[in-house]
Amino acid sequence: MPDPVLAYIAPEIPGLSSTFVYKEIFILEDLGLKVEPFSIHAPMATTGDSRQEALARRTTRVYGQGKAKLFRSHLYFCFRNPLRYWRLATTVVTDAISVLPDLKTAIGLCYRGVIAPCLARELSRRKVDHCHVHFAHVSTDVAMYSSLLSGIPFSVTAHANDLFQRGYLLPRKARRAAFISTISRFNIGWLQDKGIPADKLRLVRCGVDSREFSARQYRDQHEVFRFGFLARLVEKKGLNILLDACLLLKQRGIKFKLEVAGDGPLWDKLQSQVSALGLQAEVSFLGAIANTEVRAWLEQIDCFVLPCCRDSAGDMDGIPVALMEAMLTGIPVISTSVSGIPELVIDGETGQVADPTPDSMAKCMHSLIGVEPEELVARVARAQKLVAGEFDIHRNTLHLLEEIKQSLADKASGNTARAGLKAT
Numbered sequence: 001m002p003d004p005v006l007a008y009i010a011p012e013i014p015g016l017s018s019t020f021v022y023k024e025i026f027i028l029e030d031l032g033l034k035v036e037p038f039s040i041h042a043p044m045a046t047t048g049d050s051r052q053e054a055l056a057r058r059t060t061r062v063y064g065q066g067k068a069k070l071f072r073s074h075l076y077f078c079f080r081n082p083l084r085y086w087r088l089a090t091t092v093v094t095d096a097i098s099v100l101p102d103l104k105t106a107i108g109l110c111y112r113g114v115i116a117p118c119l120a121r122e123l124s125r126r127k128v129d130h131c132h133v134h135f136a137h138v139s140t141d142v143a144m145y146s147s148l149l150s151g152i153p154f155s156v157t158a159h160a161n162d163l164f165q166r167g168y169l170l171p172r173k174a175r176r177a178a179f180i181s182t183i184s185r186f187n188i189g190w191l192q193d194k195g196i197p198a199d200k201l202r203l204v205r206c207g208v209d210s211r212e213f214s215a216r217q218y219r220d221q222h223e224v225f226r227f228g229f230l231a232r233l234v235e236k237k238g239l240n241i242l243l244d245a246c247l248l249l250k251q252r253g254i255k256f257k258l259e260v261a262g263d264g265p266l267w268d269k270l271q272s273q274v275s276a277l278g279l280q281a282e283v284s285f286l287g288a289i290a291n292t293e294v295r296a297w298l299e300q301i302d303c304f305v306l307p308c309c310r311d312s313a314g315d316m317d318g319i320p321v322a323l324m325e326a327m328l329t330g331i332p333v334i335s336t337s338v339s340g341i342p343e344l345v346i347d348g349e350t351g352q353v354a355d356p357t358p359d360s361m362a363k364c365m366h367s368l369i370g371v372e373p374e375e376l377v378a379r380v381a382r383a384q385k386l387v388a389g390e391f392d393i394h395r396n397t398l399h400l401l402e403e404i405k406q407s408l409a410d411k412a413s414g415n416t417a418r419a420g421l422k423a424t
Helices: 019-030 050-058 067-080 082-098 103-125 138-150 170-176 185-193 239-251 267-277 291-299 321-328 358-368 373-390 393-412
Strands: 006-012 035-041 130-134 154-158 180-182 201-203 225-230 256-261 283-287 303-305 333-336 352-354
Touching: 006 019, 006 138, 019 035, 019 050, 019 393, 035 103, 035 138, 067 082, 067 103, 082 103, 082 138, 103 138, 130 138, 130 393, 138 154, 138 170, 154 393, 180 185, 185 201, 225 291, 239 256, 239 267, 239 358, 256 291, 267 283, 291 321, 303 321, 303 358, 321 333, 321 373, 333 358, 352 358
Parallel strands: 006 035, 006 130, 130 154, 154 180, 180 201, 225 256, 225 303, 256 283, 303 333, 333 352
Antiparallel strands: none
């Protein structure tokens, strides 16, 4: 069977906050596959990398195609295959009704149903064999509805926010998809609890290119222990919990520093918290730091801390890439028991795991100060081995490709139980 022509669909290609998407595309293209990239929105920015810039130029934007092209696409399918066109219309209306009274989501589904013929015609024109979609919300909606028109199967990689906060219509999406891959065993269980059968689910880790990292040489801890936090300043990253934990350490007479790298909507609120807790001498805010500067910053800290939690809207992280990068760089890590994080940060083996509370976090932070060098070296080595073996993006992209090829083989053999493409 020849290599399939693939389409990749995501909210932003290339996207600064979803580097794994364009890295997967590059890996597949380096293997000789043809990949057609589609971005729901125009990317906000790129890093200036020449290959990313070239990808941005050849990526087709799904939204904003223009009324004339949209009208022609609807006419094309209305006359060429009226049965599929009618099935799309009824499916979109049924889906929209099912999510009421969430009017915003219902209207969004209708809009994406209207947009779908443009994508469906473009996929057919480019002779795409299979669409792979990142994130199970907006981009999946468009791919799913275009699949009903074009007959081109699709699969999904589900992450975190698209499940925990915006996980609408998941059982229907699973029935229609060839398969749904997701990044953690935690997510697999969560999706099964939502009624999605195990034979529709695949574990495909989201990862990093382990070849881009080398571990720093071991050095003694700073006399004043230095913790580091790097993330967007939003509720689910748990910096407020970490600051409360820092107060507990200070009250116990422990000398430490915390460097906060990142920016976000909670910047002012978190700085006010530092002032209210009297932690100005211990906590410093660095703001956003460039990707090219992250390695040098990691070299200067004794421990990377990411106290992820479930936020007030129910959202939470999956398995943060920042933890993988710190582990590959040889930095001891502390995180929490939220979502799939313990599959990466194994307590006492590859890092330390706290509950997302100040008391538990402070206990882990305190216990790391003064740990014997031999134990730290062994823990860091285990962490690197786990990330390189299980979370490497090359390994996992090949795994995803094999799943796609298998789903196409199932479709060709008539095994619709695995191949998806149901409109129910």
